Amino acid sequence: DGGITQSPKYLFRKEGQNVTLSCEQNLNHDAMYWYRQDPGQGLRLIYYSQIVNDFQKGDIAEGYSVSREKKESFPLTVTSAQKNPTAFYLCASSVSAGPQHFGDGTRLSIL
Amino acid sequence: GIQVEQSPPDLILQEGANSTLRCNFSDSVNNLQWFHQNPWGQLINLFYIPSGTKQNGRLSATTVATERYSLLYISSSQTTDSGVYFCAVDRGSTLGRLYFGRGTQLTVWP
Numbered sequence: 001d002g003g004i005t006q007s008p009k010y011l012f013r014k015e016g017q018n019v020t021l022s023c024e025q026n027l028n029h030d031a032m033y034w035y036r037q038d039p040g041q042g043l044r045l046i047y048y049s050q051i052v053n054d055f056q057k058g059d060i061a062e063g064y065s066v067s068r069e070k071k072e073s074f075p076l077t078v079t080s081a082q083k084n085p086t087a088f089y090l091c092a093s094s095v096s097a098g099p100q101h102f103g104d105g106t107r108l109s110i111l
Numbered sequence: 112g113i114q115v116e117q118s119p120p121d122l123i124l125q126e127g128a129n130s131t132l133r134c135n136f137s138d139s140v141n142n143l144q145w146f147h148q149n150p151w152g153q154l155i156n157l158f159y160i161p162s163g164t165k166q167n168g169r170l171s172a173t174t175v176a177t178e179r180y181s182l183l184y185i186s187s188s189q190t191t192d193s194g195v196y197f198c199a200v201d202r203g204s205t206l207g208r209l210y211f212g213r214g215t216q217l218t219v220w221p
Contacts, residue, residue, distance in 0.1 A: 031207045042115075042197060042211035057212065058208065059112065066197035088152055097207050099144055100199075105152045 002028070004092050006103035012111045013085060015079065020038045021076045023091035032074035033092040033100065036060060043090060049074055050096065078108065086110050113138045115196055124188050124219050132183040132215045134198030138195035143174050143205025145183050148195040148214070157196075188219045193211070 004025045013019045023032065031050050035043035045058030047070040063082025068074055074093075078085045084108050092100040114137035114140055125131055134143070144159040158172040159163050160181065169188075174181040183191055195216050199209040 016134075033208070035211075040213070042213045043209075044211070045200075045208055048208055090152075090154060094207055097141065097201065097203070099142075099156055100207070100209060101156060102146075102154040107152075 003105035004066055004091060004093055004101060008105050008106060009104070011106055011108045012104045013108060014111050016077050016080045017107070018077055021078070021108070023074045023076065023103060024072055025093040026072060027093055027101065028071070029093035030071070030096050031094045032068070034066065034074070035090045035092065037088040037090060046076065113140070113200060113202055113210045113213035115200055115210050117215050119215060120213070122218070124217070126189060126219055126221050128188050129184070130188060132196050132218070134181045134212055136168045136179050136200050138202065140176065140200040142201040143181050144199045144202060144209065145172055145181070146197045146199065148197060150194060153158045154197070189218050190221055193217055193219050
């Protein structure tokens, strides 16, 4: 079945550690997105990518990094510079300017 | 960026009741999506509706782009409708990126 797969479902980070969240899609979508959701809040955009090897910062990119080496994959690294990383992270994809479809998310917590 | 405001923030209903959720946005938009986030966090597409009216079973949505609002109607609500409903807009100038409202938390009691 076509869809968006995020892994892991749950992730724990130690102080000073970088962690990488995986997002893979087999929908042949050009565009991919990373959002962060805090309790009781809407989603905020971290990074997005319209095509392979190109990406743009969203509203809250500080402390995060991404890569887009393949059309199907858009991993997000939460670096040690992100001082408040505890949140629910959602990945999405779309055809250009089409409706976005979301993965099931990764919950990141601090140990 | 564009402001997206949703109302009411919380809604509690008895099963079988009808409800209307509202989304106002501060600037012209290229597109608008409604999502349902279930208690497990999954975000489900409900409607992709830049203008006009669409219906899907017990749910329907209307967007009046010239007046910068959209409405989501839920009829004969069921307990499985519980969750958070988000409205998100795409301005078109930076193709595809969505701006989300803070959502309406809906609780349906049996």
